[in-house]
Amino acid sequence: MKEENVLHVEICQRVDSTWSRETIEETVSTEFKTWKEVSLDIILHGKDFLNNIAIQNHVESIICSSNYIEKGKVKIEGATIKYYIYRLTQEGAATETMNSNSDELSVASHWLLPAQEFHYMWENLYYDCDIKNNLLHFVETTMLFSSLAVNSNIISWNKVVLLHGPPGTGKTSMCKALAQKAVIRMIDRFTHGKFIEINSHSLFSKWFSESGKLVMKLFDEIKSLVQDESALVCILIDEVESLAHARKSCNNGTEPSDSIRVVNALLTQLDQIKRYPNVLILTTSNMTEAIDLAFIDRADIKQYLGYPSEVAIYNIYHSCLKELMRTEILKREEICDISQLKLFGYTEDSNTKNSLKLLELSRVSEGLTGRTLRKIPFLTHALHLSTDKSTLSKFLKAMHSAILKVQQEGELQQS
Amino acid sequence: MFSRHKKGEMEIDIMLDEPLTNDSCTKVVIELVKYILYQKQQIPFAYEALARFQTSVKATDRNAVSFKTLSSMLKDVSDQLFSQFFLKGCDVKEVAILLGPTILSPKLCIAIEFPSYILNSKQHKEYQHSSRKPLLKLMRSLLECDEFQEAMNIPLSMTNMFIMLKKNDGNSASDFFLPKPQYILPTQQSTSCFRIKLGQSDQVNIECNCESLVAVYHDSFKIQLEDEDNVQYRQYNSSNQSLYQWYQSKQIIKGFKFHT
Numbered sequence: 067m068k069e070e071n072v073l074h075v076e077i078c079q080r081v082d083s084t085w086s087r088e089t090i091e092e093t094v095s096t097e098f099k100t101w102k103e104v105s106l107d108i109i110l111h112g113k114d115f116l117n118n119i120a121i122q123n124h125v126e127s128i129i130c131s132s133n134y135i136e137k138g139k140v141k142i143e144g145a146t147i148k149y150y151i152y153r154l155t156q157e158g159a160a161t162e163t164m165n166s167n168s169d170e171l172s173v174a175s176h177w178l179l180p181a182q183e184f185h186y187m188w189e190n191l192y193y194d195c196d197i198k199n200n201l202l203h204f205v206e207t208t209m210l211f212s213s214l215a216v217n218s219n220i221i222s223w224n225k226v227v228l229l230h231g232p233p234g235t236g237k238t239s240m241c242k243a244l245a246q247k248a249v250i251r252m253i254d255r256f257t258h259g260k261f262i263e264i265n266s267h268s269l270f271s272k273w274f275s276e277s278g279k280l281v282m283k284l285f286d287e288i289k290s291l292v293q294d295e296s297a298l299v300c301i302l303i304d305e306v307e308s309l310a311h312a313r314k315s316c317n318n319g320t321e322p323s324d325s326i327r328v329v330n331a332l333l334t335q336l337d338q339i340k341r342y343p344n345v346l347i348l349t350t351s352n353m354t355e356a357i358d359l360a361f362i363d364r365a366d367i368k369q370y371l372g373y374p375s376e377v378a379i380y381n382i383y384h385s386c387l388k389e390l391m392r393t394e395i396l397k398r399e400e401i402c403d404i405s406q407l408k409l410f411g412y413t414e415d416s417n418t419k420n421s422l423k424l425l426e427l428s429r430v431s432e433g434l435t436g437r438t439l440r441k442i443p444f445l446t447h448a449l450h451l452s453t454d455k456s457t458l459s460k461f462l463k464a465m466h467s468a469i470l471k472v473q474q475e476g477e478l479q480q481s
Numbered sequence: 482m483f484s485r486h487k488k489g490e491m492e493i494d495i496m497l498d499e500p501l502t503n504d505s506c507t508k509v510v511i512e513l514v515k516y517i518l519y520q521k522q523q524i525p526f527a528y529e530a531l532a533r534f535q536t537s538v539k540a541t542d543r544n545a546v547s548f549k550t551l552s553s554m555l556k557d558v559s560d561q562l563f564s565q566f567f568l569k570g571c572d573v574k575e576v577a578i579l580l581g582p583t584i585l586s587p588k589l590c591i592a593i594e595f596p597s598y599i600l601n602s603k604q605h606k607e608y609q610h611s612s613r614k615p616l617l618k619l620m621r622s623l624l625e626c627d628e629f630q631e632a633m634n635i636p637l638s639m640t641n642m643f644i645m646l647k648k649n650d651g652n653s654a655s656d657f658f659l660p661k662p663q664y665i666l667p668t669q670q671s672t673s674c675f676r677i678k679l680g681q682s683d684q685v686n687i688e689c690n691c692e693s694l695v696a697v698y699h700d701s702f703k704i705q706l707e708d709e710d711n712v713q714y715r716q717y718n719s720s721n722q723s724l725y726q727w728y729q730s731k732q733i734i735k736g737f738k739f740h741t
């Protein structure tokens with residue numbers, strides 16, 4: 067089997083469909099056989115399959131991707147197709163509350179994956195090179211080694227991922243998207259996933275004598291979830307540096323020593339829980355310098371997420387403009403995606419004019435975070451446009467002003 | 482009557498002297514839901530007391546509003562459940578009430594197994610087969626079961642209630658009870674599990690004479706009557722167990738706290 071040729075086809079089955087996975091796979095593969103090629107990393111909605119009632123009624127969406135090519139099209143013939151069929155859970159986060167001295171603390175939030183809330187998050191995060199695929203392969207390898215019980219004294223691997231970088235670069239979103247994607251891709255091994263976000267602030271905002279007990283209680287809970295081997299359990303500790311902080315400041319003798327006990331208890335528990343084959347620990351941090359936590363030091367993958375490059379910015383803007391057109395705030399007009407633009411050799415004609423302008427704006431926007439970039443279209447509309455339906459070229463002009471304004475504000479804040 | 486089974490699941494067998502109809506099955510479930518909501522402190526007072534209270538205050542009263550939301554959630558579930566019993570090609574075998582953050586980590590799990598035949602209300606009338614008697618018998622059994630009462634007394638903070646349905650459904654879509662193909666009821670330590678088995682004693686006369694008594698049927702049920710006229714009761718076949726799957730109610734039931 068030639069690895070490069072694997073075409074991953076993720077099929078999101080409609081929640082009300084009672085069909086078996088086999089029937090869904092058969093329906094889609096029959097449809098695909100009539101196709102020559104398929105677009106990668108583009109959401110194909112079931113309802114748009116006008117000639118195929120079965121897909122309309124039973125499939126929410128299909129996303130095809132390949133490990134080696136991003137965007138563009140691939141030929142169906144000759145490709146090894148792998149199908150992943152899943153359904154989304156509809157309910158949002160459930161909070162895990164615990165009683166501490168008659169107070170009710172929400173110590174963790176809990177999602178069943180794949181979740182509606184995390185849907186398309188992965189597709190909407192844009193980074194350069196292969197950051198996303200590398201992370202996914204890392205998780206897949208981790209789970210493969212665990213499930214085959216590779217001896218960890220001989221080959222060592224931990225189950226900790228650390229994403230670090232400046233604020234607003236998509237660290238938290240990436241953790242959620244990664245967990246969701248991993249569950250979808252490993253749907254044959256795990257029937258579902260559980261995503262647990264530990265609210266470490268609440269654990270030690272109450273760091274009186276109770277908090278050590280709280281940590282134990284929380285982990286008792288988590289341990290009982292982990293027993294279910296058909297589930298991939300992802301535990302997220304957001305802003306893990308706050309733990310390191312608490313430790314440091316109490317070494318200085320400024321904080322009650324209880325906080326150090328809480329942090330230590332938490333780290334010990336995490337160390338224990340990650341021995342289970344179906345557990346994955348995701349952490350994020352704003353600090354770019356090394357975090358002095360032995361636990362995090364052992365992270366296998368420390369991925370830096372930084373400011374998006376020009377191409378990534380183009381992709382983000384492109385997705386924003388598409389959304390504005392979908393909701394008819396912008397008039398529907400042609401706008402190239404980056405691979406098309408490359409194909410045309412970046413030459414200007416009536417077709418590529420707007421797209422090239424957008425590329426220019428992307429260049430101007432370098433240095434802004436993903437979070438700010440996703441706000442620009444809103445600001446553009448709020449600050450510069452009064453009519454409710456604008457043309458693309460007018461919108462792009464206004465966008466330029468909005469970008470400059472945001473950058474000025476940023477500089478003011480820094481000085 | 483009570484026995485402990487695999488992995489801490491407690492079985493409660495209840496022999497009914499009255500046949501269950503589609504209508505009484507639905508009522509049994511909904512009444513049990515109300516009872517659990519109150520016992521597990523998801524609502525501040527017993528459901529009936531809240532219903533009375535709500536009529537005595539202004540419609541904008543916060544508690545009255547919360548109650549209305551809750552009662553409309555229950556009505557929704559009740560209507561949907563009721564209609565499942567009539568659905569062609571669909572056969573309901575079990576209902577489960579789960580209380581906890583998610584369907585995979587409930588604190589309390591109560592499964593209700595229906596007897597192998599349920600009389601179709603299409604041909605059977607409430608006044609002939611009242612739901613009161615089965616309900617009384619059920620509640621009495623639950624009161625007599627110490628383990629069940631103990632489980633009711635374990636305190637629990639505000640959480641979610643899920644209604645699950647185990648059925649064999651040949652239809653291609655199920656839009657209120659959403660299919661959960663690989664789901665199995667939880668068995669972990671932290672869950673108290675009960676299985677209420679509703680059975681019918683042999684002397685219950687299945688072939689009742691409702692049909693001859695009732696000439697005019699309820700309008701909304703007319704549609705399906707033609708070719709089913711002589712189906713007196715349905716009975717499921719134990720050989721097709723694997724066709725039964727769990728479905729989750731789209732409506733999640735949430736209680737509320739009393740605002741003073």
Ligand SMILES: Nc1ncnc2c1ncn2[C@@H]1O[C@H](COP(=O)(O)OP(=O)(O)OP(=O)(O)O)[C@@H](O)[C@H]1O
Pocket residue numbers: 190191192193232233234235236237238239240350352374378382435436437438440
């Ligand atoms: N590279 C990116 N591509 C697309 N969207 C992005 C990118 N980076 C950030 N975003 C968007 O920015 C928003 C904020 O992201 P998120 O909260 O995950 O950032 P963060 O790194 O966790 O920030 P913080 O450090 O402040 O917690 C999200 O809505 C996300 O979609």
Ligand SMILES: [Mg+2]
Pocket residue numbers: 237238239304350
């Ligand atoms: Mg964050």
